[in-house]
Amino acid sequence: MLFKLPHQMGKSLLWVVILMIAVNAWGSSGCLEEERTALLQVKAHMKFYTHGKSLTSWVNDxxxxxxxxxxxxxxxxxxxxxxLDLSWIVDxxxxxxxxNASVFLPFKQLNVLDLIGNQLAGxxxxxxxxxxxxxxxxxxxxLSSNRLNRSILSSLSHLSSLKNLSLDSNPLNxxxxxxxxxxxxxxxxxxxxIMKTVDLEDTNVLSVLSKLTNLL
Structure with a gap:
């Protein structure tokens, strides 16, 4: 037995189907071209690779x-x-x-940036x-397990959106x-x-942490 839908209901269902198709097509598309290009620039900026993380899948295609x-x-x-999990990349x-942190600016929705263990000195x-x-x-x-000194703190202090920061195993002298x-x-x-293994005296640690009222 066939049922005939009211005209208005039929039009509504048709638009729902069209919308679902459009959303599905959008969701199945690849990454943005501007961000693909930006990732290749990040790869070029990091230059050296180790630990098997050679970024071979990052190709100009x-x-x-x-x-x-x-x-x-x-x-x-x-x-x-x-x-972006870029830990242990630089040899x-x-x-x-x-x-040059500017290479990450094209990633407008970037939430997490991992640069652990990259010989980063500044x-x-x-x-x-x-x-x-x-x-x-x-x-x-x-930023753990790098070679950062204390000058990095003033650079990081502008990132008001940060909720998590790891500086463990840096000199921070x-x-x-x-x-x-x-x-x-x-x-x-x-x-x-996180600042467990750093070369700061207790008084310096206290000065670094001053005014950070939301720390848990």
Missing amino acids: TRSDCCKWYMVTCNNITKRVIN GSGGDWYI VVENGGFDKLSKLRNLEMIE SPPNSSGHERLLGLSNLEFL
């Missing part, structure tokens, strides 16, 4: 979906990069690495982490010609801070 690349996580709906035989001129203050979704940065009073100011939303 428009048919390659960067959301499926190794160490990249995208939002299922927007297809924008939300998580120590290449010497210290100085980051930032290039005009390329500090303060550049990432434009990324309002950035909540976690992992005072750089030459420095007052040694660099602090993590401005991290008003920071809840978790």
Whole structure:
């Protein structure tokens, strides 16, 4: 037996079907071209590779979906990069690495940036982490097991969106010609801070943590 739907209901169901098809087509598409290009720039910036993490899946091929690349996580709906796990990428035989954090600016929805164990010793001129203050979704940065000194703190202090920050196993000693009073100011939303193995005296640790009222 066939049932005839009322005309208005039939039109409504038709639009629902069309909308579902459109959403499904959008959700199944690959990563954004601007972010695929940006990832290739990140790869070039990191130069040296080790521990088997050679980023071989990061290829300059428009048919390659960067959301499926190794160490990249995208939002299922927007297809924008939300998580970059770039831990233990830079080979120590290449010497210290100085980051240009601006290479991460194209990732508008980036939530987590992991740079653990990359021989990171500082930032290039005009390329500090303060550049990432434009990324309002950035909540976690992992910087453990690098070679950062205390000057990195003032660069990080601009990231008001951060909730998690790890600086474990860094010297965090005072750089030459420095007052040694660099602090993590401005991290008003920071809840978790890991600084277990650093070369800071207790009094310096207290000064670094001053005004971080939301720490759990």
